[in-house]
Amino acid sequence: MAYKTSLDGQQRILDHLADSVFELSDEEILAEVRESGVDPQEEADRTSFVLRQAVDTWESENERLSSLGHTINPNYWRCVEGIYENHCLSCGSLVSFSTTTQRMEGNALHGSCPENGYTIRRREASR
């Protein structure tokens, strides 16, 4: 069969194929996974693990930040050239997060929030 191609064609074909996975019924996707020689339960558990691990990472990084007394507005993350950036609402220090390294960095992580000294002092005093 003769065919013609275009630049966007590749994108359309791939998009449709990715979407077609979601058009399969539960039975069909289970059957397709089994046909490929993979145990569906194991595959599903592995996916759960990956998703859960990402949430755990995000939680521990946020706890690390807040243990230094910094407070960020969770709705103010901005993506700048692939790196997510935010600022401490109290002292203005930069907080950045890279999904590749999965770590928070920036000035805020270098020390306690100077504007939120009370919290830190209170904690230190009770040690």
Add this chain to the structure above:
Amino acid sequence: MAHLLPFIDTRPPRRPPAPPLPPQSINTAPKTALVVANETLVKLLRRCFEEDGYTIRIASNTEEGRRLYSDFAPFNVVIIEYDVPVRNGAQIDIFLPQTSGRDLASDILKIDPSQGIVFAASPYRSRDDLLLPQELLHIPVMIDITIFQLRTLLSRLEVRLAMAALTIADKLRLKRAAAFWVQVRGLSAHDRTADELLSEAQLKTLIGAKETQQGRHWNRDVDLVRYLTEAMRSISNNWKRQSEKEKHFRLELSTRDAEGTEQSPLKYLASPEAAADRILIAKEKVARIFRMFKDDTEATQVLQGLDDGLRPNEIRQKYGLDKKRFAAAVKRIRAKL
């Protein structure tokens, strides 16, 4: 004529009186919270919850909290002040470890293990001081109680709840889609894996930021599977662009002109020749896909239809394919790619 047919009422039918609305239960509200805490903490939390559209129930002791939970559960979140008294007027012995808050949390989790709970523990230095038993270690603890911290925790709880609700089939679809994007974009050659893609999409969902815009978090009105899928599509595209850029930089850095002068990589990236190259490469990739199915007429028809920008039903109509044959052809393409 109408008088001969008195039994036919030609007037527009009168609507029967509307039945009284059933009493609005708190559980039909979009988002609900149970706060078991002292008055000062309640005041702070109430502001945040109300701003975010939550309906809240309040208890000042664990006995009341238990009763409200058994009457009105489930809640989107239960906030428990760690040192909340068992009943009003009950004295707290500060020399003994406090257990009322964690006992309430344990009881709630026995009723519903997936119930999202947050401990508020401002008098403590860190979560380690709470001496939580193993089964409660997953519960987030707010030491510095601020509205922003609460919002962050609430959004994470919502994601956790949505994750818990995913079926095996949902997880398999996500994994397949991730593997598909990594494979077809040629990312495996750059050591990228489907798990990495899935993980990054999940983090993006939690961060909620969009390019140069203020953050927009996933919310539970949007299907999490769809949201993650769109995130994976976008991330895999960015990875692809990034790897192509790096490739061009590497090529260009090793290239010198006839006089041996080093060329600027930026010059190369901006050049129309580079864009023309990319078009040629993309066309060749589509042609390669078609060649893989040269002996499969129906698969070729589906590919041709998609390449022409037709929708699935238009493709089926154009080539006379019924739903089953169309789905089978798509499955063959997916399996081979």
